[in-house]
Amino acid sequence: MLKKLPVTVQALLISIVFFLIQFGIATFLNKIDTTPFLMSYALQFIMTLAILLAMIKIYETAKEQLGFAFLGLSTLKVGISYFFATEYLFQNKVMLETNKINFFITFLFFLSLDVYFTIRLLNKK
Numbered sequence: 001m002l003k004k005l006p007v008t009v010q011a012l013l014i015s016i017v018f019f020l021i022q023f024g025i026a027t028f029l030n031k032i033d034t035t036p037f038l039m040s041y042a043l044q045f046i047m048t049l050a051i052l053l054a055m056i057k058i059y060e061t062a063k064e065q066l067g068f069a070f071l072g073l074s075t076l077k078v079g080i081s082y083f084f085a086t087e088y089l090f091q092n093k094v095m096l097e098t099n100k101i102n103f104f105i106t107f108l109f110f111l112s113l114d115v116y117f118t119i120r121l122l123n124k125k
Contacts, residue, residue, distance in 0.1 A: 007117055011052055015045055018109055026102060033099055036088070040103045043084055044110040047077050051114050059121045070118045074111070081107055 005013070019041060026032040051073045058069045085103055 007052060007056065007120075008049065011048065011113060011117065014113065015048075015110075022102070022105060022109075026098075032102065036099050037102050037106075039088065040084070040099075041106050044081070044106050047080065048110045048113055051077065052117055055118055055121055059124075066118070066122060070114070074114060077111075077114070 023032070023037070026037065051070075054073060055066065055070065058066055085100075
């Protein structure tokens, strides 16, 4: 049933479910600094949505360049994430470990979403 929805809606629904699970676990363990958590989650979601929309557009115009576009966009995402993490998230020494863990879990989840939807585009007949 989920595959019948538009790709952007699928990504949104999957992201909401993952957010609720991760936020619930972090809150239950009392290991959360809410503002950096929400900022990193929002940044990753926006970048994943932008990559997803760009990949759909590239698929429509130049299917043979989809893999290269994915590599380039993923590299850009890693660079932006690194800049964001070092400049904004990892400044508070008290919550440093918790912020890092939550950021990297979020980053890996959204990177996995990027890979999943790119694989679906590449396998589309």
